[in-house]
Amino acid sequence: MRVAVADVTDTSAPAAAAGRPAARARRYARWRNSAVAWLFLAPALLLFLYFKFIPMAQGIRMSLYEVRPYLGDRWVGLDNYRTIVTDRTFRAAIWHTVLLASGTTAGSLLLGFALALLLEGQARYLWFVRSAAFLPVVTTMAAVAEVWRILYYPAANGTLNGLLSWIGVGPEPFLASEHSSLLSIMGVGIWRGAPYDMMIFIAGLAAVDRTLYEAAAVDGASVVRRLRSVTLPALRPVFTILFTLAAIRGLRVFTEIYLLTNGAPNGSSEVLMTLIYKLGLQQNDLGVAAAGSVVLFAATVVLTVAVRAARRRGAAG
Amino acid sequence: MMRRRMRFGQQFDTALGMTARGGLVAVVVRTILYAVIVLVFAGPLLMLLVGAFGRIADPTGLSLVPHHLTLDNFEAAHRRFVFHYLLNSFVVVGFGLALQVAVSVFAAYALARKRFRGAALVLLLILATMMLPEEIIIIPLSVVLADLPVVHLNLIGHYAGMILPVGAWGFSIFVMTEFMREVPVELEEAARIDGAGELRTFAQIILPMCRPAVGVIGVFGFTMIWDQYLLPLIVATDPTQYTLPIALRTLRSDEEVGLGVLLAAALLSLLPSVLMFLGFQRQFMRGLTSGAVKG
Numbered sequence: 001m002r003v004a005v006a007d008v009t010d011t012s013a014p015a016a017a018a019g020r021p022a023a024r025a026r027r028y029a030r031w032r033n034s035a036v037a038w039l040f041l042a043p044a045l046l047l048f049l050y051f052k053f054i055p056m057a058q059g060i061r062m063s064l065y066e067v068r069p070y071l072g073d074r075w076v077g078l079d080n081y082r083t084i085v086t087d088r089t090f091r092a093a094i095w096h097t098v099l100l101a102s103g104t105t106a107g108s109l110l111l112g113f114a115l116a117l118l119l120e121g122q123a124r125y126l127w128f129v130r131s132a133a134f135l136p137v138v139t140t141m142a143a144v145a146e147v148w149r150i151l152y153y154p155a156a157n158g159t160l161n162g163l164l165s166w167i168g169v170g171p172e173p174f175l176a177s178e179h180s181s182l183l184s185i186m187g188v189g190i191w192r193g194a195p196y197d198m199m200i201f202i203a204g205l206a207a208v209d210r211t212l213y214e215a216a217a218v219d220g221a222s223v224v225r226r227l228r229s230v231t232l233p234a235l236r237p238v239f240t241i242l243f244t245l246a247a248i249r250g251l252r253v254f255t256e257i258y259l260l261t262n263g264a265p266n267g268s269s270e271v272l273m274t275l276i277y278k279l280g281l282q283q284n285d286l287g288v289a290a291a292g293s294v295v296l297f298a299a300t301v302v303l304t305v306a307v308r309a310a311r312r313r314g315a316a317g
Numbered sequence: 318m319m320r321r322r323m324r325f326g327q328q329f330d331t332a333l334g335m336t337a338r339g340g341l342v343a344v345v346v347r348t349i350l351y352a353v354i355v356l357v358f359a360g361p362l363l364m365l366l367v368g369a370f371g372r373i374a375d376p377t378g379l380s381l382v383p384h385h386l387t388l389d390n391f392e393a394a395h396r397r398f399v400f401h402y403l404l405n406s407f408v409v410v411g412f413g414l415a416l417q418v419a420v421s422v423f424a425a426y427a428l429a430r431k432r433f434r435g436a437a438l439v440l441l442l443i444l445a446t447m448m449l450p451e452e453i454i455i456i457p458l459s460v461v462l463a464d465l466p467v468v469h470l471n472l473i474g475h476y477a478g479m480i481l482p483v484g485a486w487g488f489s490i491f492v493m494t495e496f497m498r499e500v501p502v503e504l505e506e507a508a509r510i511d512g513a514g515e516l517r518t519f520a521q522i523i524l525p526m527c528r529p530a531v532g533v534i535g536v537f538g539f540t541m542i543w544d545q546y547l548l549p550l551i552v553a554t555d556p557t558q559y560t561l562p563i564a565l566r567t568l569r570s571d572e573e574v575g576l577g578v579l580l581a582a583a584l585l586s587l588l589p590s591v592l593m594f595l596g597f598q599r600q601f602m603r604g605l606t607s608g609a610v611k612g
Contacts, residue, residue: 034433
């Protein structure tokens, strides 16, 4: 209230007499404004500090030590990182993570785009099909993983194998074989990722200028040509966003693998997060586990920044 | 001429230019295609629904056709404390969501309606937290939770350990901030001239205007907290503290109903977020697009 009064004096009183107090009042108003802002931000900043930034700093610190509860930590420099780079299990896990993340990302993008093209439109039945297809996205991951573990049952009379036998394929071992475990997990990831991408693509398609379609038709362009020259360029930013989101999500995948195979058989589906979990929380090798987390974080940051930079360059050129 | 225009208009409504009309073959092909899509994506969940109410002892028995309807699976689930886990989940999501929404609304008010030094830095910090999901910091987080710096509290084995870390979420704050920026300044000024203080302006002018956005962050916050896996897994020290998603692993078979108990429990674990989606689809779609744009 005092602010309003000060403003009134500022405009009505002679400038020379009111100059000083008005300036002070303005300063006070500004100070009060930022005090209120910081007060309203305090809960969020405090929670972020405790549960994001302090753990991050702690993680970097731990990655440089051999963490020994009760004995005191021992400085080991970059030894933990060296372990990650040289250890066979870790290298395999990194490779599996990259494979799984790229496979799931590419599969979800392609299938999601195809679904978006097929299910775009205002009709009521299309809305129904879209909603039904979107259900996997809102389903708890733990429940999804348990259902797919059952569907993937490797015997000939398992649910999915039963379906495959109709078209004369199988029986497949799915999660039970070293050769197909990662692919099977990828299948679940795409099943849950594609409908998400579809919905975003549909939102993007709705924003495409309709007159361009009409102009293309007038020019005698085929549907394929129209897709290539009008739709795809318009959707490029959507592709970039979805790619970044999916890749980052793919890198930190944990729940589905923990529940579907937990790295088995024979480490063929071990990814970084399951390995970090095992090392840190079951074998208490906290230093190496922390180093693994830092690597994962670095990969996330690099990926995000690289995509942003590429996008900016693309927009400029 | 008019009719031609309309047909043309419809043809350019979608990228593929498919219209509801067309020959019989086109209609049949499209119907089959839609049926396949629904079956592929909703089928496994329908099987889960059917199986939860059926007699399924082993993993080969899933199907879309219900047979021998029974509630035995839920009785077995009750015997195995599934409803206790469900209650745990609701406690965590209830307190977690209340905290998350309150924190987001407060922070968004400062970011959207106040000009102060350091605002850009705060935005950058919040953006940074979105690159630090629970999974990536889980190892040091478990250490921090066991002994919070300065206050020296141990949250391992307490529900607070599952609730506080999800109390602030960058996505919610951003969605809320974006929305609050749209509220006209005149409303706020009018309230101020009427003598309303900071808190009253916030609670009686800004907040009611933002009800739709609260719906969006509420729906997303609910699914986000409900789907937490790794965090409750490291915080719970005793099975009685398990939330339903992490309890599923311990319910894979039962001596009486076999697999049925898992299906019943899994159904209960996915029902809340699916119902949330079906009930609040509009909010969901809005959050989805704004979230994706934010990256």
